[in-house]
Amino acid sequence: MHLYGGDSMAQASGTFSMRIDPALKQQASQLFNDLGIDLSAAISLFLKQSVAEQGLPFQPSKETHRERDIARLLLEIEQGHQDKLQGDTFTDQEVRERFGLD
Template sequence: MASINMSIRTDSELKAQAEQVLSQLGMNMTGTINMFLQQIVRDRAVPLSLSLSSEQSLYADLLKARTEREQGVEYLSSDSVLRSIDSAIERGSANG
């Protein structure tokens, strides 16, 4: 696949801040932009963002769960899920 150079304009402070976050994630600007473009093509949508802040993503997950509950979506309790996993492991061990 042929490679090309792209030129974009952005605020210098924004670029510096983004490079700092990407560095903390072990990434660089070029690799991140390529990953972004590949995911857009694959999913035919704008991809999810990466985050260093677990509080923000947890808050977003909680808001989504609340909205889904309000719309009638039901979930299993964590204890129920763990019991199911334990049972599956026991069945697998007994059969293997």
């Protein structure tokens, strides 16, 4: 084996077999094809990122993205309401000047 910079110049590849719902496989394949990679490359990226992070490369959650977005929006609305009650607001003109809209 020849080494260059600590990495093998020619890396061997192995096979990996798994059972997956055919509809999910089709949806995932289409998604990754749209992104310019195939399913095998996507799974390889997932595994490499998991190893790099020493864990899952995303935060598992029971909440959906929509639920998180709604919760975040509700917090922002509440914060805006509290700001208004405390008089911490801007006039239309101040907003226009601040963001260069005039």
